[in-house]
Amino acid sequence: MDKATYLAYLAWSIPNYAQENIRSGRWSLDAGLQKAEEEYQQLLPDGLASHDQYLFSIKDKESGKNVGxxxxxxxxxxxxxxxxxxxxxxxxxxxxxxxxxxxxxxxxxxxxxxxxxxxxxxxxxxxxxxxxxxxxxxxxxxxxxxxxxxxxxxx
The missing domain is CATH 3.40.630.30 (Gcn5-related N-acetyltransferase (GNAT))
Incomplete structure (x- = not known):
């Protein structure tokens, strides 16, 4: 995964993760986004270079387009x-x-x-x-x- 894809992923995934946890009842509405940001920071303190973390772009084999x-x-x-x-x-x-x-x-x-x-x-x-x-x-x-x-x- 390249840096631009990583940053776009974070912009989508952190709020989405917060919403999933709020919807499931695990987190409250007012604390959801902050909790999600804290978890991501804990897991990915050095971004793509974070120790023991592996982030990949999923690509279509024929076109090379990112699909996930x-x-x-x-x-x-x-x-x-x-x-x-x-x-x-x-x-x-x-x-x-x-x-x-x-x-x-x-x-x-x-x-x-x-x-x-x-x-x-x-x-x-x-x-x-x-x-x-x-x-x-x-x-x-x-x-x-x-x-x-x-x-x-x-x-």
């Missing part, structure tokens, strides 16, 4: 290092054409070359398209957080 991005980093959990997908975005007009699947398969090769054995990710429950792709690629749920919004007459 993929970002993963290395995390340690339970004493083992593994990859964690922080974000994947396929531009709207290119969705459901196999770009996400191809990007994930290429990422698996990179993760394997780094000597890592696992890839984790978090997906918002309402993101049915992504969930279907992850299922197809063999990802399995490890934790499921559920909630129910009560109607006023139930209180």
């Amino acid at each position: 991005i993929l970002w993963f980093g290395i995390q340690e959990r339970g004493g083992k290092r593994g990859a964690f997908v922080y974000d994947v975005k396929i531009d709207e007009q290119f969705r459901r054409q196999g770009y996400g699947e191809q990007a994930f398969l290429a990422m698996e090769e990179k993760v394997y070359a780094l000597g890592l054995e696992t890839i984790g990710l978090y997906v918002f429950g309402q993101n049915y398209g992504a969930r279907a792709m992850y299922d197809k690629l063999g990802y399995e749920a490890t934790n499921i957080m559920m909630s129910k919004k009560l109607k006023s007459e139930q209180r």
Whole structure:
């Protein structure tokens, strides 16, 4: 990923990440954007040069046109290092054409070359398209957080 693509990605992704967390009920409306900015700063303190962070442009093989991005980093959990997908975005007009699947398969090769054995990710429950792709690629749920919004007459 080049710097211009990275800056455009941040301009879109930080507010979008805040909105997803607000919509899911994880963050409040007034604190959402600040929390998103803080998380991105913590993960990417040196931008594209941040340690153990890998950001890629997803390109159409024939035209070379950018069609999306993929970002993963290395995390340690339970004493083992593994990859964690922080974000994947396929531009709207290119969705459901196999770009996400191809990007994930290429990422698996990179993760394997780094000597890592696992890839984790978090997906918002309402993101049915992504969930279907992850299922197809063999990802399995490890934790499921559920909630129910009560109607006023139930209180």
